[in-house]
Amino acid sequence: MENFDRPKKNIVREFVASFFGKRIKQTHQLLTLETSDWLFHKEMPNQKLKVYQLPTKDFEKMEQSKPKNIKLEKGDINKKVLESKVKYDGAYIDYCNNYQTNRTPIINMLKNKKFRSGSPIGFTFSTRLGRQVKNRIPTRTRVKSELRPYLTHMSDLPYKDISHGPMVTMLFEVK
Ligand SMILES: C[S@@+](CC[C@H](N)C(=O)[O-])C[C@H]1O[C@@H](n2cnc3c(N)ncnc32)[C@H](O)[C@@H]1O
Helix, strand or coil, X not given: XXXXXXXXXXXXXXXXXXXXXXXXXXXXXXXXXXXXXXXXXXHCCCCCEEEEECCCHHHHHHHHHCCCCEEXXXXXXXXXXHXXXXXXXXXXXXXXXXXXXHHHHHHHHHHCCCECCCCEEEEEEECCCCCCCHHHCXXXXXXXXXXXXXEEEEEEEEEEECCCEEEEEEEEEEC
């Protein structure tokens, strides 16, 4: 399992936790991605979290070490959210890959109103442009313009990650 306890990642996580801490009730479920180190939970220990994890070895470890206020389910977050009837009060989806890979499910989640109006929502993407990226438009510009019908943009935190290269964390509010 990759170690996400890294100085820059820790600063981003603190920034994200402070954004969500001001905008979501602790009793509401915040949808997110985690690892068996539960670093995001440690930053917001009293927040109820709903976590999806792919069927990795880490999933088994997570099941064994899961804190009480976390609901953990196996599966791809992009599919599970679309299939579920639940409406979330917030989401921080810390993707390991780029926007292009996730754009269709993200847009479908928003079109299908999987998040309550006014709820905070954040994403982390790699900003490296793979060959498949349309028109080579920089990630932040493209995300803001494509998600504008559904989200109000709040702030961005670009950073360089040792193993993933250039990344950006983008924070919004659902319209
Ligand atoms: C970047 S890490 C999360 C790090 C955590 N937010 C933190 O601050 O330490 C992403 C985690 O989600 C899992 N993951 C990535 N894509 C996923 C997907 N589409 N559905 C479910 N889990 C996913 C990865 O296996 C990994 O454990």
